Amino acid sequence: MEYFPPALEALIEQFARLPGVGKKSAQRLALFVLSLPEGEAEKFAEAIVNARQVISCCPVCQNFSEGEGLCPICGDPKRDASTICVVADPKDVIAMEQGREYNGVYHVLHGVISPMNHVGPDDLEIKSLLSRVEEGGVNEVIMATDPDTEGEATAMYLARLLRPLGVTVTRLAYGIPIGSHLEYADQATLMRALEGRQVL
């Protein structure tokens, strides 16, 4: 049985499609949108349409960009274009940038190889990465995919393709996260931290 008018049910359904939003949350969000002051809901709708229209991918690193040109990072002459950090998603670029230490450029794969989800190498931005490296001027490619099975597999796969091109392929270090406690670290992390121990 439908308890809300159809237009409201339609809006609830749209919200319920969002990741992590269930039926109850979708109701709450839809009712909130209805309660917005005049014009505000329209701004929300416009932001959706506008983002879809103007956001494209940077032709070099494939990160989200506005308009036709390079993204702000690729277009910045102060960034070291000889080091490419390969990430799965645009949000991983943000995670790296928030560290404020990395000065190289990025390459966004837009996913990881995942046979379970029918994502193969051809569905990712791998060809564009290879041709970037083939063009020359790249010394190091840092694999910064997630440390899970799919992220690992993708990193290994890319490393095998990249090494013959004469670049150094590296991987982010595994280990105990800063600020955590040894007793809470899982065994796999602890063993990786032991393997990767460094001379003080």
Add this chain to the structure above:
Amino acid sequence: MEYFPPALEALIEQFARLPGVGKKSAQRLALFVLSLPEGEAEKFAEAIVNARQVISCCPVCQNFSEGEGLCPICGDPKRDASTICVVADPKDVIAMEQGREYNGVYHVLHGVISPMNHVGPDDLEIKSLLSRVEEGGVNEVIMATDPDTEGEATAMYLARLLRPLGVTVTRLAYGIPIGSHLEYADQATLMRALEGRQVL
């Protein structure tokens, strides 16, 4: 520092305004909308605009309705119009309806009296409730506001206004929720359950 293109930041900001959605969730939602197939994001935007345009309040019960006429509940001749259940929000109507036992009609206040949030009696649909009762044909008004301070205060306030009009004013029972355990019930609930004990 902004890591995303402005149009995407604008969309993230819109999502971050939603209740219970933080900056991180807003990013996730905005990126999801960008990843939707062609036309789907536009449907989302349309649903927002459309809901705002066609949803109005039922002239009798003030619940959300589509178009000018009565809502489906007020327009249903099988519902008992002599019993009015007063709730704070449209979602409370759904909660009641899901019980499938109540056959009366509703009155939606669109809030509760809350001096802390500058919501006074005039900001609520109280006048419309009083004139509904004054018109006659109503035997009982059931207060179904939340059992918190503001819900209680609103129920008490309304009861004082309604009693002189010659209707029975009742309140939903307080007590132990079905399926719960006595040991987990808070003291206030337990004392109310004791006060409201019934002969078996």
